[in-house]
Amino acid sequence: MRVMSAIFWKEFKGYFLSPVAYVVLTGFTAISGWLFYQLLNYFIRITSIMQGYMVKGQIMREWTLVDDVMTPLYRNLSLLLIIMVPAVTMRLFSEEKKLKTEELLLTCPIRMSSVVIGKYLASLVVLFLMLIPVGVYLAIILIYGTEPDPGTITAGYLGLFLVSFSLAAIGIFASSLTENQIIAFFVCAVTGLFFFSVGLASRSVGTVKFFGHSLDFSELLRQLSLMEHYNHIVAGRIQTTDLAYFLLIIVFFLFGSRVSAESARWS
Amino acid sequence: MIEVEHLTKYYGEIRGVEDLSFKIGKGEIVGFLGPNGSGKTTTMRILVCYMPATRGQVKIAGFDVEKDSMAVRKKIGYLPEHPPLYNDMTVRSYLGFVGRLRGLGKRETGQGLERVVEVCALSEVVDRLIGQLSKGFRQRVGLAQALIHNPEVLVLDEPTIGLDPKQNADIRSLIKGLAGEHTIILSTHILPEVTLTCQRVIIIHQGRMVADSRLEDLTREQDLEQAFLKLIGFEQEEKRT
Ligand SMILES: Nc1ncnc2c1ncn2[C@@H]1O[C@H](COP(=O)(O)OP(=O)(O)OP(=O)(O)O)[C@@H](O)[C@H]1O
Ligand SMILES: [Mg+2]
Numbered sequence: 061m062r063v064m065s066a067i068f069w070k071e072f073k074g075y076f077l078s079p080v081a082y083v084v085l086t087g088f089t090a091i092s093g094w095l096f097y098q099l100l101n102y103f104i105r106i107t108s109i110m111q112g113y114m115v116k117g118q119i120m121r122e123w124t125l126v127d128d129v130m131t132p133l134y135r136n137l138s139l140l141l142i143i144m145v146p147a148v149t150m151r152l153f154s155e156e157k158k159l160k161t162e163e164l165l166l167t168c169p170i171r172m173s174s175v176v177i178g179k180y181l182a183s184l185v186v187l188f189l190m191l192i193p194v195g196v197y198l199a200i201i202l203i204y205g206t207e208p209d210p211g212t213i214t215a216g217y218l219g220l221f222l223v224s225f226s227l228a229a230i231g232i233f234a235s236s237l238t239e240n241q242i243i244a245f246f247v248c249a250v251t252g253l254f255f256f257s258v259g260l261a262s263r264s265v266g267t268v269k270f271f272g273h274s275l276d277f278s279e280l281l282r283q284l285s286l287m288e289h290y291n292h293i294v295a296g297r298i299q300t301t302d303l304a305y306f307l308l309i310i311v312f313f314l315f316g317s318r319v320s321a322e323s324a325r326w327s
Numbered sequence: 328m329i330e331v332e333h334l335t336k337y338y339g340e341i342r343g344v345e346d347l348s349f350k351i352g353k354g355e356i357v358g359f360l361g362p363n364g365s366g367k368t369t370t371m372r373i374l375v376c377y378m379p380a381t382r383g384q385v386k387i388a389g390f391d392v393e394k395d396s397m398a399v400r401k402k403i404g405y406l407p408e409h410p411p412l413y414n415d416m417t418v419r420s421y422l423g424f425v426g427r428l429r430g431l432g433k434r435e436t437g438q439g440l441e442r443v444v445e446v447c448a449l450s451e452v453v454d455r456l457i458g459q460l461s462k463g464f465r466q467r468v469g470l471a472q473a474l475i476h477n478p479e480v481l482v483l484d485e486p487t488i489g490l491d492p493k494q495n496a497d498i499r500s501l502i503k504g505l506a507g508e509h510t511i512i513l514s515t516h517i518l519p520e521v522t523l524t525c526q527r528v529i530i531i532h533q534g535r536m537v538a539d540s541r542l543e544d545l546t547r548e549q550d551l552e553q554a555f556l557k558l559i560g561f562e563q564e565e566k567r568t
Contacts, residue, residue, distance in 0.1 A: 066427035070416070077415045164411035164472070167375045168428040169400040325378045327338075 063170045067178025071152065075186050080147060084186070088144050089193045095136055096197045099129045125205045126213055130198070134216040134294050137194065141224050142256065146248035148186050149231025150241040152179045153321055157239035162324050176317045180232055187224045194220060212296030219293035222306040223286065227252050229313035236320040252286075255309070259285025328353045328480060328510040329374065334383035336369050343369035344534040347383070351527075354507045358525035358542075359514040362559055366534040367514040368408050371482050374512070375405040387480055401430065404478035406486055410469025414458030418449055418468055421457055422475055429476040436475075443471035446501055448494070462489040470498065481505065483513040487520060499524050518551045532559040 075081040103123065112122035121127075156162040165175055198217050202210055227248065234247035262281040282288050286309075289302040329351040336343035344366035351357050361367050373380050374387065376396045384391065390398040413421055422443065426436030444453055447467045452460055457468060466489050473481060486502070487495050502511060502524050515521060521528055521542070528545060530538040537558045538545065545554050 062427055062430070066424055070413075070420075070424050073420075074413075074415060159411065159413060160407065160409040161411040161413060163372075163377060163407045163409075164425070164428070167377050167400060167403070167405050167407075168425075169397050169430055170428055327378075 064174040064178040068182050071182035088190045103129050130213045142252045145227035146231045146245040149183050150244040153236040154241045154244045172318050172322050183228045215296045216294040226306050226309040229310040233313040233317045236317045255286040259288045330386040332384045335381050337381045342534045356506045356511045356525045358521035358528040361531040365531045402479045404473035404481045406469050406473040406483045408484045412457045418453045425472045426475050439475040443474045447471040481511045
């Protein structure tokens, strides 16, 4: 516990001693604010013209703040996270390798798991701070909107946290692989993109025969897809499998980071 | 205090050290000599539980470095070849951080910090960023880091590299002052330094031990440099050319 908190504070302060935290926090605030403003602005304009999505003079679906402002906002922001989160996590272990300080960590009477968790928590706090502005947009909609469904749009906000915390676990693992922060960044971003997009392939594959067992490949890919689970959450249809998915990713990659950080001993 | 038996380490095909055996008693200061690439750093890294040996056994204060790694790590202070420093921390916060990692409480860390700042003469830089310090000061911070928890066993990989003569003398007397209570093994290239600090030298060459004797015995008939060069087989080569 003591070790974890020592690592946590060192990393947390480290974020604010370098430009990383400032760039990420202002960048995310600016882009998300701009997106929110654009979506809201468009919503106000279009609702003043017509009430909903029209086909041949018939309203098929009414414009709502949930479907036409918050949901697209959440979808776009989740993609923005693929750039922002690796920027936050890329230094966590790469820096130790570069400065050769991992030799200190590996010879102190401490467990590598405390180091990993301490570092992970520090990145989570930065990501939490980063996502606060989105909470402000959410509050604006909840307070001034006339028709919102508070449960659903709050769930979408929670989804952003789950996605960024999962990406952070992937990022810390990527960082433990290399002393080069740029490589760590791309490994995390590409892995993140993989998890986002893997579900797209589910439509083009079917059931595969595999040593006599039939394997529903399409379903497997869909379950592996981060987008799929995130969409459930954004749509307010949270299932335990969705939460389990994110938890599994986090645990898997944190464990991987521990193994990889220890592997310096075997070089 | 330190017992090494048939220690062998291979990095894949590359030999690090081969069949090294020695014992170091409590309170001894031992100089670890050898030309570049002879396996000094490799041996030290195994002693401090940084990496496992390929073969052989190492015990520190009775604990096996592989089976009781945590117990061993608690007893050791280690200055690696590259001082493990974070450039964006001040000396004070860095030493505090290491104190916590070494398992010291808040008060003990504070006391340890005061002590090492004093003995390593760091008071003028204690609130400066490590990244802005000169090489000699960085080395001293590295040494301070190894001492903060007042360890029983000190493993110092080239502790006086990059220090000015005055500091060098200070560190030497510091190391001598630590003897008795602490068991110290230090590696170096600077031979006169060994004569000034150590009672005993272990010389290795190409991963194998070529000498392990008290300093007086080795330097009875010749000076240390001659003895060293002879042991690593340099003399013959000189004659040949
Ligand atoms: N991580 C590693 N991977 C592969 N080989 C290594 C590694 N570290 C050391 N070696 C090899 O092991 C041998 C011993 O190296 P070591 O660093 O222990 O020497 P040293 O005595 O500390 O030398 P120096 O005086 O230059 O510090 C060398 O041949 C070196 O190339
Ligand atoms: Mg060396």
